[in-house]
Amino acid sequence: MLEVREVPGKGRGVFATRTITGGEVVLREPPLLLYPQQSTAAAFCSFCLRAFNSLEDSAAAVVPCGTCGRVGFCSSACAAAAAADVGSHCAAVCGLLAACNTAGLSDEQQTALQFLARCCALRQAAAAGDAAAAARCAAIAGLAAPPPLVPHPAEQQSAPGTGSNSSTDVVVRELHGRLSHALAAIGAGPAAALSPAEAAELLRKEATNGYGVMAPSAPDGERRIRGTALYAQASLINHECLPNVARFDRFDASSAPASSAPHPGANTAVEFRALHDIPAGEELTQSYFPLPWPLADRQQRCQEDYGFQCTCPRCKEEATWSDSEWEADGDAGMEDALAAEGAADGAACGHHSHQHDAPGGGPAAAEQEGGADPACISLFLLKYVCPAEGCYGTLAPLPPGAGAGDQYECNMCGRRRSEAEFMAELEAAQ
Numbered sequence: 001m002l003e004v005r006e007v008p009g010k011g012r013g014v015f016a017t018r019t020i021t022g023g024e025v026v027l028r029e030p031p032l033l034l035y036p037q038q039s040t041a042a043a044f045c046s047f048c049l050r051a052f053n054s055l056e057d058s059a060a061a062v063v064p065c066g067t068c069g070r071v072g073f074c075s076s077a078c079a080a081a082a083a084a085d086v087g088s089h090c091a092a093v094c095g096l097l098a099a100c101n102t103a104g105l106s107d108e109q110q111t112a113l114q115f116l117a118r119c120c121a122l123r124q125a126a127a128a129g130d131a132a133a134a135a136r137c138a139a140i141a142g143l144a145a146p147p148p149l150v151p152h153p154a155e156q157q158s159a160p161g162t163g164s165n166s167s168t169d170v171v172v173r174e175l176h177g178r179l180s181h182a183l184a185a186i187g188a189g190p191a192a193a194l195s196p197a198e199a200a201e202l203l204r205k206e207a208t209n210g211y212g213v214m215a216p217s218a219p220d221g222e223r224r225i226r227g228t229a230l231y232a233q234a235s236l237i238n239h240e241c242l243p244n245v246a247r248f249d250r251f252d253a254s255s256a257p258a259s260s261a262p263h264p265g266a267n268t269a270v271e272f273r274a275l276h277d278i279p280a281g282e283e284l285t286q287s288y289f290p291l292p293w294p295l296a297d298r299q300q301r302c303q304e305d306y307g308f309q310c311t312c313p314r315c316k317e318e319a320t321w322s323d324s325e326w327e328a329d330g331d332a333g334m335e336d337a338l339a340a341e342g343a344a345d346g347a348a349c350g351h352h353s354h355q356h357d358a359p360g361g362g363p364a365a366a367e368q369e370g371g372a373d374p375a376c377i378s379l380f381l382l383k384y385v386c387p388a389e390g391c392y393g394t395l396a397p398l399p400p401g402a403g404a405g406d407q408y409e410c411n412m413c414g415r416r417r418s419e420a421e422f423m424a425e426l427e428a429a430q
């Protein structure tokens, strides 16, 4: 169904090799690496990141790490799976993190150490002949790492003893120094060691390709990160501001103990679902941030975090809008959207196929393309942005055959809305 190809100006991208139906799951993939965010780690399983408070009996269910006692698991099955998985909280990672001096490091810096410790453990296992670890090292090495335009989040608070200097080199050297010390303390072999340049490159790969796994909404409504996931294939899906796929994860999907799940970690696979029909040859695209973000924020984030300038049809069109057009967009957007829905069948806007390169289309083809139709932008946002207040999630159709008719589901809050309800809301808002 999918193939990976070079896309001019974007590196690699993922393309449909056949027509994909709206709602179809285009990719389901377990993580290459999954690790907790330091600040929230106590609330989640250190193997599968399930929220302890999502378990039926969370107090009884939390199993502490038998060695360091500093992290917990949602079941003994997850504790055993972590011990057996070199990329998780295995003996090497446990020992390395326990031996590492983290005094004065920021949350992001300690989270970066979680990632680097796992990379060291995988390298050591690979050098000892573990083929699966070698494959994971190769997959991590294959991730894109565009040149940094701004510091990695781990660099944004200077390490102790570094004064106000928070430059990339100083922070990476600080993390690298502490890690090297810990590697020596636990007697790790030379294969586990990273040079400062390798550590810096790994952090860039992590920043470019890591998916933040969100915690459930807190009572104050704030959504915090519970951890980071790296995926081999999902990391190849490029960004567009009117995407055609949305990411769904199910970390807290079942409150059943892991022992009754198909296998520990079954809740960690990511799923990408088509928002609408996607013709063969079209590139799959996701939005790297919430769809309603304004142009300036989207552009800034693309530049600063991912090192590219977004020139998608939505950005091109919105760049031509005056301040009054932005202000009027709310009400007029509704009318435009209705006009678009009536004029087309929704598909022409929904598929926005005019805005994509034909297979093999290069920069010349892209340059000939104009901005997206404003009415189509309005319709797209009304149809696919979750209407729940403060959610900003993306609605995607349920997979064909899910037996729920024409229902759309939010990838953040799980809210459902049918096509008919959407049409009724559009009419009512007129």
Ligand SMILES: C[S@@+](CC[C@H](N)C(=O)[O-])C[C@H]1O[C@@H](n2cnc3c(N)ncnc32)[C@H](O)[C@@H]1O
Binding pocket: 009, 010, 011, 012, 013, 143, 144, 146, 208, 209, 235, 236, 237, 238, 239, 240, 305, 306, 307, 308, 309, 310, 311
């Ligand atoms: C998660 S990776 C996506 C896969 C990547 N293209 C590759 O070759 O591995 C993110 C990086 O892809 C590139 N990218 C993603 N979307 C892009 C876009 N719309 N325009 C230009 N570059 C893009 C940027 O270099 C970005 O840092």
